[in-house]
Amino acid sequence: MKKITELMKEKRIYFDGGTGTVLQSMGLPAGQSPELWNLTHPDKIIELHNMYFDAGANIVKTNTFGINREKFADYRELIAAGIRCAKTAAGGRKDAYVAFDMGPTGQLLEPLGPLKFEDAVSIFADNVKAAVECGADLILIETMNDSYETKAAVLAAKENSDLPVFVTNVYDAGGKLMTGANPAAMIAMLEGLKVDALGMNCSLGPDMMLDIIGEFKKYSSTPVIVNPNAGLPEVRDGKTVYNIGVKEFSEYMVKLAKGGADILGGCCGTTPEFIAATVEQTASLPYSLPSEKDFTCVSSYTHAVIVGEDPVLIGERINPTGKPKLKEALRSGDLNYILNEGIRQTDAGCHILDVNVGLPEIDETEMMVRCVSALQAVTDLPLQIDSTKSDTLESAMRVYNGKPLVNSVNGTEESMKNVFPLVQKYGGGLIALTIDETGIPETAEGRTKIASEIIARAVEYGIRKKDIIVDPLALTVSSNPESAKVTLEAVRQIRALGVKTSLGISNISFGLPQRELITSTFYANALQTGLNCAIMNPFSAAMMNVYYAYRALNMLDSGCVDYISYASSASDKNNQAAAAKTEETLHTAIVKGLKDSAVLKTEELIKINAPLTIINEHIIPALNEIGTAFEQKKAYLPQLLMSADAASAAFEVVKRNIPTEQSDKSRAIVLATVQGDIHDIGKNIVKVLMESYGFTVYDLGRDVAPEKIRDCALEHHCRLVGLSALMTTTVPAMAETIRLLNETDRSIKVIVGGAVLNQEYADMIGADHYGADAMDSVRYAEAFYA
Amino acid sequence: MKNSDIMMITADAEKIPFNQNELAHRLGVARGYSDELIVRCTEKLKNIVDFKCVYIRTPVIKKKENICDFGFMSVESRNLYNNLKGCSEVFAMALTTGIAVDRELAKLRITSRAEYFVTDGIASAAIDSFADYASAKMRGDKKCPPRFSPGYGDFSLTFQRPFLERLGAHALLGITLDSSCMMTPIKSITAIMGIKDEENN
Numbered sequence: 001m002k003k004i005t006e007l008m009k010e011k012r013i014y015f016d017g018g019t020g021t022v023l024q025s026m027g028l029p030a031g032q033s034p035e036l037w038n039l040t041h042p043d044k045i046i047e048l049h050n051m052y053f054d055a056g057a058n059i060v061k062t063n064t065f066g067i068n069r070e071k072f073a074d075y076r077e078l079i080a081a082g083i084r085c086a087k088t089a090a091g092g093r094k095d096a097y098v099a100f101d102m103g104p105t106g107q108l109l110e111p112l113g114p115l116k117f118e119d120a121v122s123i124f125a126d127n128v129k130a131a132v133e134c135g136a137d138l139i140l141i142e143t144m145n146d147s148y149e150t151k152a153a154v155l156a157a158k159e160n161s162d163l164p165v166f167v168t169n170v171y172d173a174g175g176k177l178m179t180g181a182n183p184a185a186m187i188a189m190l191e192g193l194k195v196d197a198l199g200m201n202c203s204l205g206p207d208m209m210l211d212i213i214g215e216f217k218k219y220s221s222t223p224v225i226v227n228p229n230a231g232l233p234e235v236r237d238g239k240t241v242y243n244i245g246v247k248e249f250s251e252y253m254v255k256l257a258k259g260g261a262d263i264l265g266g267c268c269g270t271t272p273e274f275i276a277a278t279v280e281q282t283a284s285l286p287y288s289l290p291s292e293k294d295f296t297c298v299s300s301y302t303h304a305v306i307v308g309e310d311p312v313l314i315g316e317r318i319n320p321t322g323k324p325k326l327k328e329a330l331r332s333g334d335l336n337y338i339l340n341e342g343i344r345q346t347d348a349g350c351h352i353l354d355v356n357v358g359l360p361e362i363d364e365t366e367m368m369v370r371c372v373s374a375l376q377a378v379t380d381l382p383l384q385i386d387s388t389k390s391d392t393l394e395s396a397m398r399v400y401n402g403k404p405l406v407n408s409v410n411g412t413e414e415s416m417k418n419v420f421p422l423v424q425k426y427g428g429g430l431i432a433l434t435i436d437e438t439g440i441p442e443t444a445e446g447r448t449k450i451a452s453e454i455i456a457r458a459v460e461y462g463i464r465k466k467d468i469i470v471d472p473l474a475l476t477v478s479s480n481p482e483s484a485k486v487t488l489e490a491v492r493q494i495r496a497l498g499v500k501t502s503l504g505i506s507n508i509s510f511g512l513p514q515r516e517l518i519t520s521t522f523y524a525n526a527l528q529t530g531l532n533c534a535i536m537n538p539f540s541a542a543m544m545n546v547y548y549a550y551r552a553l554n555m556l557d558s559g560c561v562d563y564i565s566y567a568s569s570a571s572d573k574n575n576q577a578a579a580a581k582t583e584e585t586l587h588t589a590i591v592k593g594l595k596d597s598a599v600l601k602t603e604e605l606i607k608i609n610a611p612l613t614i615i616n617e618h619i620i621p622a623l624n625e626i627g628t629a630f631e632q633k634k635a636y637l638p639q640l641l642m643s644a645d646a647a648s649a650a651f652e653v654v655k656r657n658i659p660t661e662q663s664d665k666s667r668a669i670v671l672a673t674v675q676g677d678i679h680d681i682g683k684n685i686v687k688v689l690m691e692s693y694g695f696t697v698y699d700l701g702r703d704v705a706p707e708k709i710r711d712c713a714l715e716h717h718c719r720l721v722g723l724s725a726l727m728t729t730t731v732p733a734m735a736e737t738i739r740l741l742n743e744t745d746r747s748i749k750v751i752v753g754g755a756v757l758n759q760e761y762a763d764m765i766g767a768d769h770y771g772a773d774a775m776d777s778v779r780y781a782e783a784f785y786a
Numbered sequence: 787m788k789n790s791d792i793m794m795i796t797a798d799a800e801k802i803p804f805n806q807n808e809l810a811h812r813l814g815v816a817r818g819y820s821d822e823l824i825v826r827c828t829e830k831l832k833n834i835v836d837f838k839c840v841y842i843r844t845p846v847i848k849k850k851e852n853i854c855d856f857g858f859m860s861v862e863s864r865n866l867y868n869n870l871k872g873c874s875e876v877f878a879m880a881l882t883t884g885i886a887v888d889r890e891l892a893k894l895r896i897t898s899r900a901e902y903f904v905t906d907g908i909a910s911a912a913i914d915s916f917a918d919y920a921s922a923k924m925r926g927d928k929k930c931p932p933r934f935s936p937g938y939g940d941f942s943l944t945f946q947r948p949f950l951e952r953l954g955a956h957a958l959l960g961i962t963l964d965s966s967c968m969m970t971p972i973k974s975i976t977a978i979m980g981i982k983d984e985e986n987n
Contacts (some may be wrong), residue, residue, distance in 0.1 A: 030791060031858035107963070108955045112888050114964035145960050172836075178883050178960030202957065208936050233793060339896045378893040591899065593823070637814040638823050641900035647935065648899075688899040 004059070004097050004138050005164050005196050008223055008263065012287045013095075015227055016052035017275045018762030023048065023063075025271075035067050038081035045082070049089030054274035054309045056279030058095050059266065061140055062086045063133075065103040068123050076130045083134040099135035099166065102127055102153060109148045111377040117152055117399050131161070139166040142227075143202045143267075145178035147186060148401040154193045157352050157396070158425075166263075168201035168225050175212045180302040180380065183215035187661035188299035188403040191222055193428015194462075196448040202267045205232060205244050206252035207268075217260030219304075221292045226261035228252075228268030242269030250277035257282045259349045262289060296466045296500045296532075298352065298429040299402040302380040305351050306725060307429070307469060307500045308653025310556050311547060312352060312533040314384055314405075315345035316506065317355040318371070321418065325656065330359050335374050346379045349547075349566075350537035352405055353379065355396075365392040372396045383715060384431070384535075388419035397426040405429040408471065409458075411436030411450040420461040430463065431502055434472045436488065442482075444489035446564030447472045469500045469533060474526075478511040484522055488750045495530045502533035505543070516542040524550065541570065586614070586650060590622035593642025595649045602653040611654045615694055619647050623692055628776045641685065642773075647692035667695045668721040669786045670712050673702035675733040682754055683724040687773045690722075693778055705736040710744050719747055721782055722777060723767075724756040735765035742766065749784060751777050788848035792954050795839040795920045796829075799832040804908060806916040812907030827905045835912060836884030840953045846876050846980070856978075858952040865939030866978065868929050873980030877924045880955040882974040883913050889968040891972070913973040921979055936967075943967040949976050 007013060007457035023034045028043050037045055040402040048061045062082040069075050083098060090096040105123055107115040110163060128139060139157045144150040157165045167179040167190055169177055176182050181189075183200075190198045199216065200209060206228040216224045231244030244252070253264055266274050296307040305312060318341050320327045338357075343354055355375065357367045364387065372383060384405040385396045397404055408431040409419040424432050432454045434447035435438065441447050451470045458468055472490035476484060476637050487508075491501050503526055509518035520542035522674040524533060527550045536543050544566070549558075585603060587595035605614050629635035669690055673683050683702070690697050698712050713721055721741060725734050734752060743750050753771035762770035771777035810817040813824070849857040852867045854860070857877065870876065887909050921933060922944035936945045946967045951977075955961040961974050969976070 029857075104956060106951075106962075108970045112885065112892070113962055115971045143957055145957065180889075233791070336896055343893060343897055376891065376897055380889075595898070636816075636819065636821075638821065638900060638904050641903050642823055645898050645900045682898065685903065 001139075002095075003164065007058070007095060008197070009289060012257070012282065012285070013058040013263050014056055014275060015099075015225065015263065016049070016055075016057040017227075017266030017270030017272065018059065018230075018268050019048065019063055019065070021230075021269055022051070022271055031064060035063055035065070035072070035078050035082065036212050038063055038085060040484050042081060042085050043301070045085040046089050048239075051272040052275060053089055053096055054095055055276035056283075057275050057467070059097045059138070059140075059265070060086050060089065060097045061099050061101040061142070061264075062131075062136065064101050064127075065143070067127065068105055069104060069126050070107075070123060074421065075127070078136050079127065079130040080604050080741060083131060083136055087135060097137040098135075099138050100128075100131035100142035101165075102131075102139060102141050102157075103143050104149055105144070105745040107151070108146065111373050117148070119757055120149055120152035121156045121159075124153045125160050127135070132163065136163065138166060138196075141167045143170055147177060147181040147189060150186070150638050151189060151193065151401065152192065152430070154195060158193065164195040164196040166225060168199045168227055170203045171200050171209075171212055172203060173208055173211075173216065176302075181207040181299075183212060183304055184219045184304040185224070185299040185302060185402060187216070187219045188297050188304045189427065191220070192403040195222065197225050197263055199261070199263070201225070201227035201265075202229055205229050205242075206249055206256055207231070210252065210255055213256055213261055214257040219293060219295065220290055223289055224260055225265070226253075226256050227265040227267045228256075228270075229267045230274060231665070234268070244269075246273045246277050250281040250590055251272050253278040253348040254281050254285065255373060258286050262287070283509045294466055296429065296469065297403070298382040298384075298405045300380050300382040301370050301376060304403075304566070305382050305650050311527055311531070311550065313350045313538060313547060314352045314354050314502070314503070314533055314535040315348070315350035316354050316535045317341045317345055317536050317537065317539070318375075319354060319386065319768060320359055321356075327359060330357055330362055330421040331369075334425070335370065338371055339374055340376045341376050342379045342381075345538050346381055349544065350381060352382045352384050352533075354386050354407065354535055356383040356407075358387060358389075358392075360473065364389060365395045366730075368392050368396045371400055372400055373422045376401050385428075389747070390422065390704070393419065394422050394426075395659055397422055397428060401424075403427050403429070405431065405469075409454065410434075411454050413437070416454065416457050420458055420463060422463045423458075423463050423467070427467075429469055430458070430469050432468050432470045432688050434470065434494075440473055440475070442486065443471070444486050444493055444690050447486075447490040448493040448497070451499070452497060455497065455499060464701065465499060470494045470497075471502045471504065473521070474505060474508045476510040477508050477522075484508060487751040488525055491526060491529045491531050500532040501530070502535065503531055504535040506535075506537060516540055519543065520546045523547075564740060586607045586618040587622040587625075590619065590643050590650065591626050593639060593646050594647045595642075598646040598650040599653055602650040606653060607659050612659050614654050615651070617775045619650055619700040620693065623689075627689075627778070631773075631775055637685070641688060644688045644692040648688065651692060666719045667781075668698065668716060669695055669781060670700065670709060670716070670718050671700045671722045671724070672700040672704040672737075673708050673724045673726075674730050674737055675703055677725050677730040677733070682726065682774075683722070685776050686722055686753065689778050690781065691773045693782070695781060706733070706740045710740050713741065713748055714771075715746065720749055720751070722751045722753070722771070725752075725756060728756045731756060731761065734767075738766045751778060751780055791842055792840050794958065795841070795921055795923055797837045797916060799837065799912075801834045802837065802912065802915045802919055803919055804828065805911045805918070809907060809911040810916045812910050813904060816895055820959060821902060823904055823906070827901055828908050829914065829952070830890070831887070831905060831908050833869045834886040834890055835909075836885075836886065837912075837915045838884065838959050839879055839881040839916070840955060840958050841877050841879035841920070841924055841954060843875060843877055843924075843981070845874060846870055847874075859945055859948040861941065861945055863939065863941040864932055868877045869933075869934045870978070870980040872982050873931070875981045877921075877930075877979045877981065878949065878977075879917075879920065879924070879979065880950060880959060880961060880974065881913060881917050881920055881959055881974045882959045882969075882971050883916070884937065885960055887973050888971050891896070907972045913975055915970045917975050917977065924979065925981075929982035931980045931982070933979045935975060935977040946976060 064082040082780045086098040141153045230242035244263045297304045384644045386407040406428040410433040434450040491495040509515035548563045584597045586601040630640045751769045751771045752767040939944045
């Protein structure tokens with residue numbers, strides 16, 4: 001028998017329809033797992049498959065949708081029985097295939113959920129191994145509403161079988177997955193992972209899928225599957241039914257086929273009659289597989305960024321080179337600093353963020369994986385994974401949710417040998433540097449030649465030319481006067497090769513005064529030469545000015561809408577700064593909770609005041625004022641927290657001006673929500689206030705074991721510990737923590753707080769202080785360290 | 787497989803007036819209090835919430851005292867049993883604000899504790915308000931006791947799992963559970979709402 005991927009080149013193929021719908025009509029009670037019938041009612045399952053093959057389906061889905069090792073201890077037997085039933089039905093038929101059906105695990109992956117990415121891969125891998133042993137013809141990953149889980153399932157399928165892999169996701173009426181991805185993002189990721197067919201199923205009827213099919217037609221070079229529901233469920237005569245009938249369904253399927261759907265079938269509510277009508281109506285329609293699309297794109301878990309005529313900004317700020325604060329954050333594992341840089345660059349208008357965490361003294365791979373995962377919880381921009389180490393690249397590409405941009409490969413044999421297989425396996429846009437064993441050529445022609453060689457070699461690895469973005473390297477103009485000219489000529493020549501280009505812009509001005517002048521002028525020249533991507537500093541107004549002005553001048557910004565919005569916002573900021581200059585003081589800015597003004601005022605004060613003076617004479621008195629107002633119920637918690645935010649922002653400015661070795665770690669507190677308790681709002685409020693008062697906070701999070709709290713206090717020589725609990729059931733854990741701390745070092749003092757506590761409880765469990773609210777805890781800490 | 791008797795309710799955030807009592811309680815402010823921060827966070831939240839509810843109408847059989855059998859799960863709970871007195875049918879529902887709220891909170895946790903705290907409070911009030919809205923739609927002119935959720939009284943949280951499974955809440959709403967039966971998206975609700983029998987109606 002031909003492979004399904006061969007057959008689909010010749011003619012349109014068809015999936016079966018709903019499983020549950022038919023099984024319920026055969027007597028399966030609502031709410032019972034249909035998969036159990038593989039063992040208990042195999043005759044019914046075979047009958048189901050036979051009905052669909054008879055209706056004209058080429059592929060039946062095995063009755064294994066919900067099976068995995070987490071849900072069924074006997075998952076292997078259930079899978080084997082499910083595949084056996086489908087193969088029995090397919091036996092002796094022409095063009096009849098068995099798709100091993102794999103649905104979601106039902107758990108959300110990290111960082112928002114609890115399931116680790118590799119655990120998800122492992123769960124799916126066990127399913128795939130069982131399916132391969134039993135002789136499935138292909139793997140169908142279906143009803144996936146999360147791009148990340150989809151990736152885990154595809155990797156498991158690819159790493160444990162040679163079978164064709166088909167994937168269908170669940171889109172909502174807005175054309176997005178539950179976790180946010182649109183079709184372009186899913187197509188980018190899935191084509192990178194080299195699936196054999198992709199598309200959509202479930203949730204929507206064929207009418208609503210018509211609104212989305214155009215996106216697939218536009219972006220997909222891979223055959224598109226459409227398996228809709230029979231419309232939406234509604235109640236008729238006390239029974240739930242789907243609202244699209246057989247005839248109407250097949251008429252919509254004709255429109256879908258004409259609109260770009262290659263492989264057709266059904267999902268919930270559809271029966272063999274739906275499939276028979278669909279086959280009858282669509283079999284004679286003209287059919288050809290999708291053409292190869294020429295987009296260069298990368299994606300995040302929500303959207304794709306197309307690299308084309310519209311310039312792409314790649315934020316360079318997460319790279320320790322020349323950034324002492326970032327270096328310090330990486331050494332101490334302070335992800336918050338890095339995430340903040342990510343969020344700020346997102347807000348500043350970047351399209352992609354470069355992530356480079358290479359420092360000799362840290363485990364780069366481990367830190368890169370942590371950063372990629374954490375950044376993807378707070379920004380929806382695609383990331384550019386930037387490392388010279390291939391094992392770091394691989395680990396990050398594996399856990400990345402989407403199709404990453406990979407920085408970089410170069411023309412050396414070693415680099416190509418190491419990096420190409422990664423892009424071949426995981427997918428990705430790839431930055432190619434025009435450097436080889438002999439160094440960086442001095443001429444544009446030399447650089448273009450290396451680019452050609454890299455492209456040719458990449459294609460041998462199955463990497464598409466469109467996925468290569470060449471960086472001809474901007475070298476410092478102060479040491480080489482021809483540098484800018486050569487680089488721009490190389491951009492022009494490399495464009496002619498039919499690939500996109502990128503440059504690290506800032507390097508051009510290294511060693512010169514007023515660098516922004518040179519950098520932004522060079523950027524304007526590069527854009528004019530046709531540069532596609534710039535790795536740049538989005539906080540540089542000069543650079544952003546060039547970007548917005550260039551787009552307005554080159555018909556890339558219809559009606560100059562983006563330019564006008566940018567220019568007005570820049571003007572607003574100037575006005576705010578002017579207002580802050582005249583009206584506000586740091587004190588009033590903090591009391592009113594005005595974060596931006598507080599930063600501006602602190603920046604002014606720091607020029608003429610010692611850091612400690614600002615803390616003691618401006619920040620603390622302002623916090624005390626709002627704190628007192630809160631205690632007297634003249635201000636509410638949101639106001640107190642706004643002020644704390646403003647004070648923290650001011651404090652950050654002060655901290656930047658205190659040399660690292662002089663920062664005061666003596667005023668410190670360990671904070672934790674005790675073991676068994678997951679409520680952390682109260683603890684977090686205390687943390688904010690403590691930090692705004694300048695205390696160093698070691699925040700251990702929630703559900704923390706007593707030993708961990710003790711170890712942290714000992715490690716940092718911290719003599720003050722704050723414990724929080726919301727539930728009565730966790731007060732014993734609090735008592736146990738206090739007992740352990742007392743036993744270890746009686747000089748360690750413990751503040752307790754939380755909804756269930758009062759002075760009496762606090763005394764009973766041996767706490768040193770009962771923090772009635774966050775301010776009260778701060779006051780105690782102030783007195784303790786006075 | 788997804789069960790075919792599951793119904794869905796969605797709503798535009800603009801149509802749902804957020805529960806002021808819940809908001810005041812969560813933020814520690816007086817009822818009706820508002821300020822620039824609360825207004826700003828509310829507007830932002832309205833742009834990202836994606837209210838969705840799935841529900842089924844199903845019989846409840848009470849063969850023994852304190853035991854309620856819904857077909858897909860049998861619950862031993864005195865509080866639930868009492869709540870469902872006079873009801874031989876119930877609505878079982880799951881509702882969520884959608885995962886974008888979790889992402890926004892994760893971001894605010896880094897950038898602004900004040901906005902994080904306020905947005906968290908507003909989102910709690912929002913899902914509560916949507917639950918009221920969806921319950922009213924289901925109820926129509928029937929009489930129903932107050933909603934009762936796993937985790938209330940002695941109705942164990944462990945019932946979240948069969949409950950969500952039966953409602954297809956993962957496929958339809960994207961709700962998942964961790965090992966402690968806590969839901970993601972974090973602003974999600976599951977609940978049983980009894981339907982008073984005709985003679986009591």
